[in-house]
Amino acid sequence: MTSLIPMLTLLIFLPLCGSLLVFALRRSDAAVRGVALAFSLAELALCLWPLALSGEKATGAPAGFFLYQDAAWIERFGIRYTLGMDGISLVMTILTAFITLIAVLSAWQVKERAGLFFALLLALQAAVQGLFLSLDLFLFYLFWEAMLIPMLLLIGVWGSGRPVYSTIKFFIYTFVGSLLMLLAIIALYLMHGAQSGSYTFALPELVRTNIPYDIGLWLFAAFLLSFAIKFPLFPLHTWQPDAYCDAPVAGTLMLGSLLSKTAAYGLIRIAFPLFPEASRALTPLIFVVAVLGIGYFAWIAFAQRDMKRMLAYSSVSHMGFVALGIAAWSPVAVSGALLQMVNHAVTTGALFIVVGMLEQRAESRDLSSYGGTWGKIPVFSFFFLLFNMASAGVPGLNNFVSELIILVGTFRVAPLAAAIAFLGTILTLVYTVRLVQEVLFGKEKQPLELKDLSLREAGVLAVMALVVVGLGVHPGPVLELFRMPLEVLLKP
Template sequence: MMAGYPLLTILVFLPLTGVLCLLPLWQRQEWTRRIALLFGLADLTLAGWLTLAAGSARLLPGNSPPGFFLFEDLPWIGRLGARYTLGLDGISLLMVLLTAFVTLVGMVVSWNAIRERSALHYALLLVMESGIMGVFLALDLFLFYLFWEVMLIPMFFLIGIWGHGRRVYSAIKFFLYTLAGSLLMLLAIIGIYLLHGSQTGQYTFGLMSLTGTAIPAQAGIWLFAAFLLAFAIKFPLFPLHTWLPDAHTDAPTAGSVILAGLLLKTGAYGLIRFGYPLFPDAAKTLTPLLTGVAVIGILYASWVAFAQTDMKRLVAYSSVGHMGFVALGIAAWTPVALSGAVMQMVNHGVTTAALFALVGMLDERSGTREVAAYGGLWGKVPLLSGLFLLFAMASAGLPGLNNFVGEFLILTGTFRVQPLAAVLAFLGIVLPLAYTVKLLQEVLFQHERRPLALPDLSLREGTILTVMALIDLYLGLHPKPLLDLLNVPVALLTGLTGGAP
């Protein structure tokens, strides 16, 4: 119905247009944040409308591949065979929705926190939104790689300019760590491009064409390993996670929210969209490795999280654990587990973003993130405490809240193919409960340890957190609409590799 408009292009480049609108208002802090918010809202509205339209199957142009609601394909660099190909299926739709929403959250939480160079701050948030949207929509490896790297630069500056503590160190560590993996992936991209070209005479980066490439087993392992490395660093999977706690600790709140809510998802998404479909055989061979590091990551992260005294580090390590679940679901590659993994990406995106926002709000009020500094918040700031309790319990996987749904699906799906891994990972549901309860008990209850003057949530903070809480509840109680969106693409993906027993 809307085939006449390049909706996906608009979705990707609308935030970038916002940056251009910010330029003339460089000096006017008041206006820059409003305009940025406006563009964020506009992109979210478009994403929301696409979700509704996709649900009612109004978007079905004839040329799109199976499972895709929208598809755009234009010639780009003819000599290389790179094309400008964007496609929206159920999985990318959820990710796009998450991106638009979490970016908005990032803007709202930095509303008052960012006073210096705010125009640059919001410009970077918008650039990042464009980059991440592109990653979730690109179906051409060249285009994907371009977006994949573009989203690094704004995050580097966000951590480096508005961060705390060893911000420069953390920013550089984040950039180099992720880039090193990406460069090897670039070699692998060139590798499969040349392989396909020499086999068929048609040089292309298009995902749909490349999936049919016959890859020699040995080469396939190496190429897949390069992809896996790049994605595992982004995930981050044990033992490649060491950049994450540093980046989170030193990032400003908006940076943490987007890092946890969105950037980590790009690794998982890349593995689902590109890694497994391009190298099904190699993926099957290396699945035990992925399962292994996923399980170790889940257990290790929970163990380390227990020992953290800085709330942001604690949430960061809990992220590593949750993303381990996502990796486990991908490694199982059954329809149920894969749906669970994508669900868990959305759940973790919302819940952890909310937790980081809350920790940021506490930090903004009292200037410390040490668990030991707080205590007895329940009586002093009931609204904030209540929401903190809700999101912490959601993160710990309390049934009825969203994270439980994802973890349950992943474990159910995994148990059929990898019973031992599922049993071990089950511990990963129990352990978070331990550190979460400990955290809640120390921060919310007990007696006040330092006399901190803490005002309760402002209208702005309360609104955004309430929306996130409602999403958590909704997804926890009624995940069906989302799962329905995932049915077709997940069936296509798992059918492709024949992984489902």
């Protein structure tokens, strides 16, 4: 069945076809929304199908992959159309489909150029899916660059505040990182070809390249800097608060929940396996950067009055735990980092949505505008409280599990880094309590006529709440999907 149906290609081109159809129907807003929703639902259903195959082994595939496609593309330069799915990429593709569906629903009321807006969302989804499935570095880089175009347009055209400034800043940072990655990929390609006589961009082949230690340090640093910019890691984060705050809600959701995860995925799938010695040498630096990010960004978040900017700094603080788990490079820590990628995407995405809903009603993101909303809009307030509790790491909700696993796994490798990171969770609790207190239970600062959630809005948040609780109570099935791929990636 899997050989007859190009499942992995469908996962990339289904949303791309949806994007083209939505753009063709752009004169009818109702048709645009309906088609975008239909393709988003179809993509999510298609992503769930491979769950039944996750224990199998695809013919001719690298170890750990249960779906695999390989075809000649640009043979003269050793470029192939190679896609693969293991447990890690399966979870990431499901996450991408789920977040895109939520983004479509959260942008339901977009009226200005709605056709182009939804077409860009689906095109961005196609690029992200392609990146998570690529096993050829040229193909990976192609999708890495393709993600940039729709994201820039979403910020620049539909953004608020200083959208042009934020777009240019985001582009400059990303372009520099992409250039570094491209140079490192070309160097790997030439080095492998000189050693083996076979010039290829295939990741399973490049892993076998004998890379001198000093050259490996430079190449790993290039990959690390490229991924660190989009992560983002301290001190390469300055584009992030502006881009997150000025993007529309759906754009912020895609940027914070998905694009940052592509960088973490690149570290796990590409950088650490390709350069094991260099990564071990620079691990102390990554630990320092991760721990600084967790504490520093949490402190900066506490100082914010703009709720969306507070969440932007909170988001990058929580991503510090992902970097911490990857740096530890042990099965427990990396599985926790992967789970945190999923949990962060859902929790932080939900928080950006609820703040967007509040801004839409009161036309303000300033904390000084709110107070006493628990008595006015109780359904909204319940979800606002729940997602903030999850972000703060309350036991029984999703962030608690993944951050605990990361800390346990890291403690075995770097006890001091784990201990300092744990102290960072206290700062998270402080600014979260402040946010909840001022918005929900504080004294009303100015009279606001607020409407509670519509059925669509409540439905979107209820689905995300179920995921938050489900992953908090029973994360075992997701962790099990990571087990076999991590055995392959982390083998000596």
